[in-house]
Amino acid sequence: MKMTIILIIGLYFSAEDWIPYFENKEIEISFKTSLCEDHQNGVSLEYYLIRVKNKTDETLVVNFYLGDLDDKSEENKVAFVLNPLEIKTGSCDYQPVKLRLFRSESSKKGKGNTTLFNLNTITTVEVY
Secondary structure: OHHHHHHHHHHHHHHOOOEEEEEOOOEEEEEEEEEEEEOOOOEEEEEEEEEEEEOOOOEEEEEEEEOOHHHOOHHHEEEEEEOOOOEEEOOOOOOOOOOEEEEEEEEOOEEOOOOOOOEEEEEEEEEO
């Protein structure tokens, strides 16, 4: 019985390895790393998956740029609507809202360079 409870608790905490990154009175942003397999090309791409939580009872437009401030461009801009108390989470699959940031490439030849997690110019606008 004890072993079952420990196993269940362990699985719960390992599934929720989100690292807090940014928080204010309106939103909470966290991230975790995930290995995304591209079997067709024989490459594994590691991404930072991003989770954004609306902490309010209001609808918000969330804006930020992926990467360093030096890399700020329209290509790296992320903007989306977040309904009251909604949580949006990035994944390896294609999503219209790009809630993932490339971390590194891993192929049979070896591991590539690693990009550090960074978001910049994080803003929210309340929608009335």
